[in-house]
Amino acid sequence: xxxxxxxxxxxxxxxxxxxxxxKIIESVFxxxxxxxxxxxxxxxxxxxxxxxxxxxxxxxxHIDSHGKEHTVQFGIKDWWISDYTAFFLESNAIMTIEVxxxxxxxxxxxxxxxxxxxxxxxxxxxxxxxxERAFAAFQKRILSNLSQTATERYLNFxxxxxxxxxxxxxxxxxxxxxxxxxxxxxxxxxxxxx
Amino acid sequence: xxxxxxxxxxxxxxxxxxxxxxKIIESVFxxxxxxxxxxxxxxxxxxxxxxxxxxxxxxxxHIDSHGKEHTVQFGIKDWWISDYTAFFLESNAIMTIEVxxxxxxxxxxxxxxxxxxxxxxxxxxxxxxxxERAFAAFQKRILSNLSQTATERYLNFxxxxxxxxxxxxxxxxxxxxxxxxxxxxxxxxxxxxx
DNA sequence: CGCGACGTTGATTTGCCTCAACGATTGTGG
DNA sequence: CCACAATCGTTGAGGCAAATCAACGTCGCG
Numbered sequence: 001x002x003x004x005x006x007x008x009x010x011x012x013x014x015x016x017x018x019x020x021x022x023k024i025i026e027s028v029f030x031x032x033x034x035x036x037x038x039x040x041x042x043x044x045x046x047x048x049x050x051x052x053x054x055x056x057x058x059x060x061x062h063i064d065s066h067g068k069e070h071t072v073q074f075g076i077k078d079w080w081i082s083d084y085t086a087f088f089l090e091s092n093a094i095m096t097i098e099v100x101x102x103x104x105x106x107x108x109x110x111x112x113x114x115x116x117x118x119x120x121x122x123x124x125x126x127x128x129x130x131x132e133r134a135f136a137a138f139q140k141r142i143l144s145n146l147s148q149t150a151t152e153r154y155l156n157f158x159x160x161x162x163x164x165x166x167x168x169x170x171x172x173x174x175x176x177x178x179x180x181x182x183x184x185x186x187x188x189x190x191x192x193x194x
Numbered sequence: 195x196x197x198x199x200x201x202x203x204x205x206x207x208x209x210x211x212x213x214x215x216x217k218i219i220e221s222v223f224x225x226x227x228x229x230x231x232x233x234x235x236x237x238x239x240x241x242x243x244x245x246x247x248x249x250x251x252x253x254x255x256h257i258d259s260h261g262k263e264h265t266v267q268f269g270i271k272d273w274w275i276s277d278y279t280a281f282f283l284e285s286n287a288i289m290t291i292e293v294x295x296x297x298x299x300x301x302x303x304x305x306x307x308x309x310x311x312x313x314x315x316x317x318x319x320x321x322x323x324x325x326e327r328a329f330a331a332f333q334k335r336i337l338s339n340l341s342q343t344a345t346e347r348y349l350n351f352x353x354x355x356x357x358x359x360x361x362x363x364x365x366x367x368x369x370x371x372x373x374x375x376x377x378x379x380x381x382x383x384x385x386x387x388x
Numbered sequence: 389c390g391c392g393a394c395g396t397t398g399a400t401t402t403g404c405c406t407c408a409a410c411g412a413t414t415g416t417g418g
Numbered sequence: 419c420c421a422c423a424a425t426c427g428t429t430g431a432g433g434c435a436a437a438t439c440a441a442c443g444t445c446g447c448g
Contacts, residue, residue, distance in 0.1 A: 064341030072333070085333050088326035094337070121315055128322045132282035135329050139266070139279050142336055143288070146372060147258030150404075170427065178340060183404060185428050344436075364395065377436055379396050 007106070010078075011052055015122050024119060028112035034099045040081075041097040047086035049107045053079050056103025057167045060095045061175060071176035074100075074164050080130070081105075100168055150179045151187050201300070204272075205246055209316050218313060222306035228293045234275075235291040241280035243301045247273050250297025251361045254289045255369060265370035268294075268358050274324070275299075294362055344373045345381050 008025050043063060058075040075081035083095035117124035154177055158165050174184040202219050237257060252269040269275035277289035311318035348371055352359050368378040
């Protein structure tokens with residue numbers, strides 16, 4: 001990925017590095033492009049990579065034993081995406097990651113990331129803090145889901161992710177909210193009647 | 195906490211430290227004891243501590259806007275407990291942590307923990323890996339909840355936590371499974387009829 | 389021993405799902 | 419650029435798992 005190390009600065013916003021370090025970092029990120037409809041990852045694949053999104057839109061979802069999809073995460077510019085359960089446990093994928101809008105990303109392997117942690121400790125701290133926040137956000141989302149009605153969750157969603165709502169299908173949102181497309185449709189109708 | 199540094203070795207199992215480092219670590223852990231029925235933490239409290247459980251049983255739960263309890267975590271020997279959402283985001287508690295059986299714990303403050311990370315980097319790695327696993331486990335649990343019936347979830351619970359089931363009330367389990375005590379009661383009756 | 393907390397059981401309600409059919413929109417080849 | 423198919427979204431009827439409400443056993447602590 002050489003050349004535009006401005007991107008490195010974008011990824012690790014508040015950190016600063018020596019030229020030496022930037023070379024190391026550049027050497028482990030690899031730019032990849034995907035088209036709408038592509039899948040980065042399929043259920044049961046080995047999960048060796050995490051992706052930083054430069055542009056585009058993706059989602060990760062789990063398919064349960066009844067064939068139902070559960071959207072776990074949407075990903076847009078400046079977000080990271082992977083099947084974290086598999087990535088962290090070094091086990092096979094339980095998610096599918098699909099490209100919703102043409103996407104450009106930086107990819108880093110688990111091995112390279114661990115190596116980077118050892119060579120540049122502030123990067124371990126950077127990701128540790130990111131993970132702490134992701135954990136907290138995920139827990140909050142789950143607790144909301146448990147105590148709110150489908151309508152409330154939908155309203156929160158469109159408030160929290162106005163940018164995402166426009167770019168994804170109805171059934172993506174439904175599976176993120178934990179309801180069927182039919183229910184989402186009825187909720188929208190109900191809301192527009194008021 | 196001086197004296198029994200065997201505990202330090204127990205907490206950080208695979209790590210080894212210099213005497214110097216052990217002194218530092220000892221100085222930031224503080225032993226606390228609580229009685230059954232005590233609360234370590236109440237909704238909206240400041241969350242400055244994380245606890246390592248030497249002995250006893252606890253649970254953390256969130257009370258939603260309708261007054262319903264959602265048990266997020268049980269804690270027994272060798273587990274860590276806190277309101278992680280608040281601890282990580284440095285915001286006020288959204289959980290209550292209650293002592294189910296008399297408990298002895300080591301307490302560490304957020305500030306001391308960050309300081310420890312800076313002084314002894316392997317400890318940051320240790321907690322980073324713990325968090326990665328906790329994140330993965332939590333995500334798996336949520337996905338199971340979304341695709342399984344209440345009965346399946348109950349069966350998984352008693353298989354996964356046979357030790358915990360004995361020590362907690364029915365309504366603790368029900369609120370962990372996301373159902374009412376009445377439903378849990380009916381599930382148990384149904385299962386015993388087979 | 390008595391009282392409050394906990395657990396069980398029954399009757400009824402409800403939010404969302406399932407199944408089915410029918411519009412609307414999108415995108416692709418001729 | 420249109421035509422037409424595939425995909426996506428909407429609407430309706432009916433069903434179901436679990437919640438709610440209410441009453442009654444039972445256990446365990448002071």
